[in-house]
Amino acid sequence: QVQLVESGGGLVQAGGSLRLSCAASGRTFSSYAMGWFRQAPGKEREFVAVTSRSGGSIYSSSVKGRFTISRDNAKNTVDLQMNSLKPEDTAVYYCAARNSVWPSTARADFGSWGQGTQVTVSS
16 A cells, blocks of 8 residues: 655636646555546546556546646656646546556556545636
8 A cells, every 4th residue: 555645736727737746655656557536526536547657648538638647656756737727627636546557547446545636727
């Protein structure tokens, strides 16, 4: 298990950008697939992006081309750069870790979660 702490959320106008960061504890960070999920009020938590330990990535169709996930295995961090933000991106964003070399888009495949950080996009 790894401990995860997100930061970087906030309020931004539509069309703006935010960068979320997730700091992980533990010596085996590089062996984990790392993901970002989000949950809007009244909705299920949904997949946003995931990166494998080698840096390969998968994005949901709703954010592809606007968001970029990146990791720094030396610093035990994974970031989510969010550009061209829309009001429908408003949600609590969660960092998650999967103890596997294989990435996944399924929430149930991730065993460690951060506490979440709020992102609000105003129109």
